[in-house]
Amino acid sequence: MPDSPFDSIEALRASLGASLCIVGHHYQTEEVIRHTDIRGDSLELARRVAEVTAEHIVFCGVYFMGESAALLARPGQKVHLPAPAAECSMALMSSAPELERVMNRLCHSGRKVIPLAYVNSTLAVKAVVGRYGGAVCTSANARRMLEWAFAQGDAVLFLPDMNLGRNSARAMGLTELDQYIVDLDAFAPAGRPEADDAAPSAADRARLLLWPGYCSIHTDFTPAMVSDMRTRHPGAKIIVHPECTPEVTRAADGAGSTSFLIDYAAKAPDGATLIIGTEVNLVRRLAGMHKHRLRILPLAESACEYMAEITELRLLALLEGIARGDSGLCVRVAEELKAPARASLERMLRACA
Numbered sequence: 001m002p003d004s005p006f007d008s009i010e011a012l013r014a015s016l017g018a019s020l021c022i023v024g025h026h027y028q029t030e031e032v033i034r035h036t037d038i039r040g041d042s043l044e045l046a047r048r049v050a051e052v053t054a055e056h057i058v059f060c061g062v063y064f065m066g067e068s069a070a071l072l073a074r075p076g077q078k079v080h081l082p083a084p085a086a087e088c089s090m091a092l093m094s095s096a097p098e099l100e101r102v103m104n105r106l107c108h109s110g111r112k113v114i115p116l117a118y119v120n121s122t123l124a125v126k127a128v129v130g131r132y133g134g135a136v137c138t139s140a141n142a143r144r145m146l147e148w149a150f151a152q153g154d155a156v157l158f159l160p161d162m163n164l165g166r167n168s169a170r171a172m173g174l175t176e177l178d179q180y181i182v183d184l185d186a187f188a189p190a191g192r193p194e195a196d197d198a199a200p201s202a203a204d205r206a207r208l209l210l211w212p213g214y215c216s217i218h219t220d221f222t223p224a225m226v227s228d229m230r231t232r233h234p235g236a237k238i239i240v241h242p243e244c245t246p247e248v249t250r251a252a253d254g255a256g257s258t259s260f261l262i263d264y265a266a267k268a269p270d271g272a273t274l275i276i277g278t279e280v281n282l283v284r285r286l287a288g289m290h291k292h293r294l295r296i297l298p299l300a301e302s303a304c305e306y307m308a309e310i311t312e313l314r315l316l317a318l319l320e321g322i323a324r325g326d327s328g329l330c331v332r333v334a335e336e337l338k339a340p341a342r343a344s345l346e347r348m349l350r351a352c353a
Helices: 005-019 042-049 063-072 096-106 123-131 142-152 162-172 193-197 201-205 223-232 246-251 258-267 280-289 312-324 335-351
Strands: 020-025 038-040 056-060 078-080 113-118 135-137 155-159 179-181 208-210 237-240 273-277 295-298
Touching (some): 005 020, 020 042, 038 042, 042 063, 042 335, 056 063, 056 312, 063 078, 063 335, 096 123, 096 155, 113 142, 123 135, 123 335, 135 335, 142 155, 142 162, 179 201, 223 237, 237 258, 258 273, 258 280, 273 280, 280 295
Parallel strands (some): 056 078, 113 155, 155 208, 179 208
């Protein structure tokens, strides 16, 4: 009888030994995450990957995460993805050429606009951000990095997740009058090349410019869901991820990164009911971890179809290839993107050291 995927993966991990490190994001399924050496949110993984010495880093996450890992990897290290086609819909909502065009226009009058890119962005976008003196942020440090960015210039362009930007701005005390959601069509009107000469006046006045991107998982949650759960579970605490809309975060009892949600559950009093609005694999994992003392429920069943492309069988196939010496599917970073993209990541790591 053939081995199960679990047994085969663990046997390969043992045989590859110190040459292998498997890294996984919290949104992975239990079948995948149980094989990881390191797990965490985007900030924790960025910090930890930079410290890994293994020759092969297998990143169980979507493509932009593998790009960041490859950028931070040491010479000779190889970064592999079990599902290289697994993208992030939010990351695809901003492109490097579009960002370059918007930044050129915003800075046309001499105003210093600092781009701040959520880690959920492509490496090419991070490179543009780096060239303009900007940095990367995660959901765990978005407010801190927004404060950093304001200290560097006259205004900040936050991209691509407008909801994380709006929620971070509200925590800092910024009003809606200080903010402007960028109308990308206004920055590139069809048939009006002369419009490149000046930025829209509303964008010129705003301190915080917000790219109109969003997470398709977290925008599924609504204030009505929060209200319904309060009715059905009196006394329950409701916490959500800051990629949710400001209307949802205001209705909840707390909002924060995946690390915040994990810590909140760990510190919740015995017997409590906790309702969590984020990707359902993390909610299920927390429910299992605390099943003997807490009741943890999802605000709604919202799963990331891209994260789901990383499966145990794909992880097994990748490890079998590494064991055979097949390195053809490594994540590769274009040479011209390395320095500016690394600068954007390193600015974050220094600011949050």
